Amino acid sequence: MYQKTLAELSQALHKKEISSVELTQIFLTRCQSLNSKLNCFISMTPEHALAQANAADVQIRNGTAGPLTGLPIAHKDIFCTNGIKTSCGSKMLDNFIAPYNATVVERLNASGMITIGKTNMDEFAMGSSNETSYYGVVKNPWDLKRVPGGSSGGSAAAVAARLAPAATGTDTGGSIRQPASLCNITGLKPTYGRVSRYGMIAFASSLDQGGPLTRTAEDAAMVMNAMAGFDKRDSTSACEPVEDYTAKLNDSIKGLKIGLPMEYFDEMLDSTVSNLVHAAVEELVKLGAEIKDINLPNSHLSIPVYYVVAPAECSSNLARYDGVRFGYRCKDPKDLSDLYCRSRGEGFGREVKRRIMIGTYVLSAGYYDAYYLKAQQIRRLIRDDFQKALATVDIIIGPTVPGPAFKINELMNDPISMYLCDIYTVSVNLAGLPAVSVPAGFMDNLPIGMQIIGNYFSESRLLNIAHRFQQVTDWHQRIPEGFN
Amino acid sequence: MSLDRTDIEKIAWLARLSIAGDDIPNYARDLSNILDLVKQLSAIGTANVKPMAHPLEITARLREDKITEVNQREHFQKIAPAVDNGHYLVPKVIE
Numbered sequence: 001m002y003q004k005t006l007a008e009l010s011q012a013l014h015k016k017e018i019s020s021v022e023l024t025q026i027f028l029t030r031c032q033s034l035n036s037k038l039n040c041f042i043s044m045t046p047e048h049a050l051a052q053a054n055a056a057d058v059q060i061r062n063g064t065a066g067p068l069t070g071l072p073i074a075h076k077d078i079f080c081t082n083g084i085k086t087s088c089g090s091k092m093l094d095n096f097i098a099p100y101n102a103t104v105v106e107r108l109n110a111s112g113m114i115t116i117g118k119t120n121m122d123e124f125a126m127g128s129s130n131e132t133s134y135y136g137v138v139k140n141p142w143d144l145k146r147v148p149g150g151s152s153g154g155s156a157a158a159v160a161a162r163l164a165p166a167a168t169g170t171d172t173g174g175s176i177r178q179p180a181s182l183c184n185i186t187g188l189k190p191t192y193g194r195v196s197r198y199g200m201i202a203f204a205s206s207l208d209q210g211g212p213l214t215r216t217a218e219d220a221a222m223v224m225n226a227m228a229g230f231d232k233r234d235s236t237s238a239c240e241p242v243e244d245y246t247a248k249l250n251d252s253i254k255g256l257k258i259g260l261p262m263e264y265f266d267e268m269l270d271s272t273v274s275n276l277v278h279a280a281v282e283e284l285v286k287l288g289a290e291i292k293d294i295n296l297p298n299s300h301l302s303i304p305v306y307y308v309v310a311p312a313e314c315s316s317n318l319a320r321y322d323g324v325r326f327g328y329r330c331k332d333p334k335d336l337s338d339l340y341c342r343s344r345g346e347g348f349g350r351e352v353k354r355r356i357m358i359g360t361y362v363l364s365a366g367y368y369d370a371y372y373l374k375a376q377q378i379r380r381l382i383r384d385d386f387q388k389a390l391a392t393v394d395i396i397i398g399p400t401v402p403g404p405a406f407k408i409n410e411l412m413n414d415p416i417s418m419y420l421c422d423i424y425t426v427s428v429n430l431a432g433l434p435a436v437s438v439p440a441g442f443m444d445n446l447p448i449g450m451q452i453i454g455n456y457f458s459e460s461r462l463l464n465i466a467h468r469f470q471q472v473t474d475w476h477q478r479i480p481e482g483f484n
Numbered sequence: 485m486s487l488d489r490t491d492i493e494k495i496a497w498l499a500r501l502s503i504a505g506d507d508i509p510n511y512a513r514d515l516s517n518i519l520d521l522v523k524q525l526s527a528i529g530t531a532n533v534k535p536m537a538h539p540l541e542i543t544a545r546l547r548e549d550k551i552t553e554v555n556q557r558e559h560f561q562k563i564a565p566a567v568d569n570g571h572y573l574v575p576k577v578i579e
Binding site for chain 1 (some may be wrong): 500524538540544545
């Protein structure tokens with residue numbers, strides 16, 4: 001049963017081939033026996049899950065169930081869950097029992113989905129490997145010596161290893177798409193503002209966006225139908241109407257104009273990755289799409305812009321952790337300054353401290369114009385590049401990540417090399433566009449993903465293209481050995 | 485761009501972060517490397533380019549001036565490290 005997609009499980013529940021309690025039990029048991037191999041969960045919530053499953057079964061019996069009722073999901077531990085520990089992968093919040101639900105959690109609860117646990121992640125979502133988590137690294141189910149990517153690494157590993165049929169994630173610079181690529185699953189980063197940020201612990205507020213990690217584009221569409229929408233509690237929530245993301249999955253892609261950025265397929269890109277992505281694009285051409293070379297001339301500046309903008313916003317957002325109202329507090333502070341400095345110094349890990357300090361520096365008097373203002377100006381140039389390109393093509397395709405999953409500890413002492421893993425993903429966050437990563441093949445038995453980028457609020461079209469691609473390919477159906 | 489011990493101590497104080505003395509050289513190295521990565525931005529011409537703070541460039545919404553939140557002091561203080569009689573406790577500030 002755990003092999004089935006969300007869409008297949010939904011049918012099984014509605015045909016009463018299995019109850020939600022039985023289904024939830026299957027996944028809980030599987031998590032109990034396999035989580036020690038992967039470390040993809042920070043907390044399991046069996047009692048909460050079974051109570052939700054019982055309620056879902058009542059709805060299924062009396063005919064009031066929706067398409068997601070009774071289906072298990074795991075939440076990234078960045079989403080506040082009322083009465084359940086919400087750690088954000090940090091010692092700072094190891095003792096934090098959220099006093100309210102994030103809007104995403106509230107919406108998925110209302111849709112009838114079952115929360116089976118909270119997934120591991122890089123501390124405060126700052127990382128591309130899950131190695132910065134206070135709870136230890138997550139292992140990639142395709143090779144236990146390798147990282148699953150990050151920051152939503154626990155969510156990606158759980159879905160890839162069939163410990164959960166779907167999971168939530170967040171993406172500030174690639175944190176949904178990069179782990180999806182490294183774990184051979186589907187990950188959608190929606191348009192900025194499409195999914196509410198209320199109760200989603202903030203890292204960089206102008207970049208953060210929640211989205212689904214699933215096995216297929218069809219499953220992502222089902223989850224998005226419940227996740228997306230305006231929320232008055234999020235001041236940057238988009239008022240645009242929400243489409244039924246499942247309605248156009250099977251639409252034809254004949255005549256679709258695909259742009260291939262010359263800058264993404266330059267001589268720096270590994271030839272195997274390049275060939276796999278080109279072969280994947282060829283599948284879309286067979287379905288009637290046309291390709292065109294395009295330019296994104298400022299794309300090489302996205303990493304430097306990101307490492308000014310994201311740390312600046314992070315230093316401001318993380319100022320709230322002061323050891324006074326919630327979270328970690330140091331022992332025996334001698335005065336108020338000592339309370340602040342030691343609570344933060346002891347509660348945050350190394351990568352989080354690096355980013356807070358970079359952010360503090362670029363925002364400080366005398367440096368603001370040279371760094372922060374400059375980065376914001378170049379951010380506009382990057383956004384304008386996308387807008388110019390998207391005036392001539394419908395979507396843009398490239399690799400999600402420059403290569404497959406790297407080994408645990410390989411890049412841990414080299415932050416800059418780690419940052420460069422996100423070279424194809426961060427520009428999308430800077431521009432605020434939606435993008436989906438789908439499995440596109442294997443290199444040395446490790447998954448490689450393809451990224452499809454669209455214009456603002458084109459999630460429905462992106463999922464349609466991804467779905468049609470998955471109808472003619474079977475990369476997404478491959479299961480890591482030891483988890484089938 | 486190279487940051488020294490004094491720079492790191494100053495930034496750490498501004499950010500209210502205690503950093504162990506023997507760890508300061510590591511932060512100096514890492515932060516200097518990040519600033520080196522960022523340095524290439526200074527060579528890009530941006531005259532007349534408006535800074536972009538937000539991808540959708542929306543303006544803040546207004547709502548009716550009505551109370552929408554209820555007082556949940558006890559609920560929120562349950563997770564505080566130290567409270568007394570509805571107050572958050574911190575080390576003495578005024579002698």
